[in-house]
Amino acid sequence: MNNKQIIARKYANAFLNLYINEISEADFSSIKKLEKFFDGHRKAIFFLSIPNISDKKKEKLLGELFEEFGVDKLLKPLMNLLFKQKRIFLIDEVLKHIGLLYKERKNIMMFNITSSHQLDNQDLEIIKKFLAHRTGKKIISEYKIDKSIVAGIRLQSDTLLWEYSIYKQCETLRKQFNI
Amino acid sequence: MFASKQIIYALFRIINFVIIAWLVRYLFKKFGLPEIKEKRSEKLSFFKNLQKKYKDLVGQNSLATKEIKDQDELFEMLNTKIQTWNNERQNQENIIKNELEKVKSSHKERIEKQTENMHQKKIIREVFPRAIEETYKQLEKKFSKEQEAKTFLKSIISHMEKSAK
Numbered sequence: 001m002n003n004k005q006i007i008a009r010k011y012a013n014a015f016l017n018l019y020i021n022e023i024s025e026a027d028f029s030s031i032k033k034l035e036k037f038f039d040g041h042r043k044a045i046f047f048l049s050i051p052n053i054s055d056k057k058k059e060k061l062l063g064e065l066f067e068e069f070g071v072d073k074l075l076k077p078l079m080n081l082l083f084k085q086k087r088i089f090l091i092d093e094v095l096k097h098i099g100l101l102y103k104e105r106k107n108i109m110m111f112n113i114t115s116s117h118q119l120d121n122q123d124l125e126i127i128k129k130f131l132a133h134r135t136g137k138k139i140i141s142e143y144k145i146d147k148s149i150v151a152g153i154r155l156q157s158d159t160l161l162w163e164y165s166i167y168k169q170c171e172t173l174r175k176q177f178n179i
Numbered sequence: 180m181f182a183s184k185q186i187i188y189a190l191f192r193i194i195n196f197v198i199i200a201w202l203v204r205y206l207f208k209k210f211g212l213p214e215i216k217e218k219r220s221e222k223l224s225f226f227k228n229l230q231k232k233y234k235d236l237v238g239q240n241s242l243a244t245k246e247i248k249d250q251d252e253l254f255e256m257l258n259t260k261i262q263t264w265n266n267e268r269q270n271q272e273n274i275i276k277n278e279l280e281k282v283k284s285s286h287k288e289r290i291e292k293q294t295e296n297m298h299q300k301k302i303i304r305e306v307f308p309r310a311i312e313e314t315y316k317q318l319e320k321k322f323s324k325e326q327e328a329k330t331f332l333k334s335i336i337s338h339m340e341k342s343a344k
Contacts, residue, residue: 117328123336130339150315151322151331164335166318173311177303 008093012101015078015094019065022074030069032110037069037095049089059083062091068164109137114146114154116165131155134162170176 001009016023023031038045044065048058063080066072082088103110109133113124128139146154152165322328 076333115332116322117332119332123332126336126340126343130341130343133343150319151328153332153335166315166322170311170318172317173307177307177311 004090005093005097007087008090009097009101011078011082011087011090011094012097013106015098016101016105019074019077020102020156024092027071027074028099028102028108028140029030029142030071031075031095034066034069034071035092035095035099037065038095045089045092048091055088058088062088107137108140109157109160111139111141111160112154112156113141113143114149114156115143115149116145116147116153117151118145119143119153127153127155131162135160 007084047053059079063076063162066075066079078094079088079091082091082094102108109131111128113127119127124141124143128141131139131141140176148167150166151164152163152168154163154165154168155161156163322331
């Protein structure tokens, strides 16, 4: 962990100490989306670190962005603090650590559920139950359909992968025979 | 007269006899005895020589007997040694033969394995990719039907449901 990450983790810790009970599952999901947005738009972070651009402009832009993701009220105090301490360029790292620490404290595990064909809510609930049983943690999931797995289900977190699909079976065979 | 003549005659006969006896003895002593002595001593020395030769021969004989006995013992020892060497050689030969057999059989086994491996590799290289590809296509076709795919997904979810209980 470098210095930037250590500082960001401290901010995330402090933020969660104060607001953890105010973060809903939807907020958490929005924070994760925001985190992904920053990952895909590094220019936004660069923009925040340019000293020539006034804080007001940066604040306005960030405010709009947070509003877009529906977390403006929740993250406003954090944003203000970072602006005040001239560390707004750490926002992406802080969000990343908020996500990690929130999961850790709430005993949550994030899974991407992928299936080849549409699953109904009941099926998704069974899958979540299965994952909760296996991991012993509360499961938050994102669902998507991926036709490339032919037929089956893939459950993936940052650290775990469970897959039962035709694609996986064929891949395993290919790997087994070094094809 | 006659009686005295006869006495004289007898006396002269005795004297003659004595003279002849002395002469015979003298001649015997003069010519016969030395020769007899010489021959006797020759015979004696001959016998002594014979006796000495006999003793020598007996000595030689005992030496030869001892030598023969020693030679026999040496021969026995050599024979035992040769037998031991022979056994050892035979053992070594057997060990080498066994080792050779082992090497041959392991070599044969290795060649068989290599052949089998090559055969398997050939199958894997040529047949398996086609088989997997074909299977993949068939499964893709099969599960392109909504109902088939849903049944498959349901079976997975049912398995999850059971294991979560």
